[in-house]
Amino acid sequence: MTTSTRTRTLLLAAVGAVAVATIYAAQPVLVAMGADLGIGGGTLGWLVAAGQLGYLVGLVVLVPLGDLLDRRRLLVGHLLLTGTGTAVVALAGSTGLVLAGLATTGLFAVVVQIAVAYAADLAPAAERGRAIGLVTSGVVLGILGVRLLAGLLADLTGWRSVYAALALATFALAGLARVVLPPDPRGRPAGRVRGGLGALLRDRLFVARGMVAFFLFASFGTLWSGLALPLATDPWHLTSAQVGLFGLAGLAGALGAARTGRARTTTATATATTVRTALVVLVGSWLAIAQAPWSLWVLGVGVVLLDYAVQAVHVDNQHRLTEAYPGRSSSVIGGYMVFYSLGSALGAATTAAAYAAGGWVASSLLGAGFALGALAAATLLRERRFAAPPQ
Structure with missing residues (x-):
């Protein structure tokens, strides 16, 4: 560069x-x-x-x-x-x-x-x-x-x-x-936006990537909207500022996103496999995150793994969609982020209810379930019929 x-x-x-x-x-x-x-x-x-x-x-x-x-x-x-x-x-x-x-x-x-x-x-x-x-x-x-x-x-x-x-x-x-x-x-640029979100929703490549993002950020939202709940109670009783320090662990995800973007440039043919591998890491991260009531160090490891996996998939999704739809990058990214927003909202809205029903274990199962949903959606990416249509 x-x-x-x-x-x-x-x-x-x-x-x-x-x-x-x-x-x-x-x-x-x-x-x-x-x-x-x-x-x-x-x-x-x-x-x-x-x-x-x-x-x-x-x-x-x-x-x-x-x-x-x-x-x-x-x-x-x-x-x-x-x-x-x-x-x-x-x-x-x-x-x-x-x-x-x-x-x-x-x-x-x-x-x-x-x-x-x-x-x-x-x-x-x-x-x-x-x-x-x-x-x-x-x-x-x-x-x-x-x-x-x-x-x-x-x-x-x-x-x-x-x-x-x-x-x-x-x-x-x-x-x-x-x-x-x-x-x-x-x-x-001149003319009109071709097709818009409605047309994109009829394309299977876009929907497959969008559904991955939906479940991906539902899992992400489950963690970050609910993390204060177990940390503010026994045995930790952390303050809001102390809970916020766990955001520093998430910086590993940001650094991972940059490195992953560089890797994707040279391994495009393996992109679907790489996405699925990152999503397996995401599912596994919840095993560590579930330990929040017992170990802050294990929780920290889980946060690092989750943020890395989320950003790795997020970068790959955007990279592949901008490649597949040249000349429509803004429309595609905007439409893709609708899935992101809805998934984040779902995670934020459900994590507190899960915690109230079954504690942090229930919230962790919810987050892992969303991660499994993303992994299921990612299986569609390996099928050739999801190649983008001609522009």
Whole structure:
């Protein structure tokens, strides 16, 4: 990878990290936000849901525009609007304005997917997998890092400072992107988005990869939405900040994503086998994660294995889909991420219920079950009939 290509890819990775952090920032400061705004109970959950719903709408409506409009301008515009929504959250004095700001932030934070597709097209064909791996690693750093840093910053200067810092970072990245990124290599795209999500859902390759992602991130969501439950009780009684430190173990997944992307460049013919191997690791990781009530060290090993496996498959999915659908990378990545979002939501919604019913063992069985679902979906990838249709 040349110096200029690497610089651009690292900038796009930073865009992914900061943009995704704006969506997940509410989780570690949710109680403080509710206390400041005078809300609680079921209403408090909308502080998280607003951003997630905005993001889901953006995946369907905005991301496909990357196949129609100049992506550098689109990326800069989305960053500016993401920063505006985040600034509204930092300054708002009412619940309604906070919810509006969070929804706006989520809507335009889909710039993450534009960054992934743009990185894939800017990189030489031989480096595409590595470029996607680097940007995906940035996204993982954003997801895991904000859970740790937001909590620490909120303790020092209040929850609003978290959103103020993210707004400033987003505006700065918009300026850098305008200066550093080259014009869209496709020139001036014109026409209409071909087919859209409905057409993709009729293609078996896309659906197979999407179902892998659905179960993959349901397993991921089961862990990260439920991990605090066993760690906050006997025998550990860890604080929120201490639980957040387990996010550092997840950084191994981010590093694994970059390395896996580089490997995928040279082993494309073995991609289905590699995906299935990673998913076997994912299933096995839950044996270690289930030990959370008894051993933090074994739990840490399980977290590393899970994050590595999830990111390895996630990078491979995006790499293969952008290869299979040239000229439609934004639509394909956006549609694929709908599966990601729905799977993450399913894992988050069910892990607490499983824990209430049977403790962390039940949550671990749930996560392992989702991992087995991903492995079952991956068996479809070895069949030749799932080759992408001509463009």
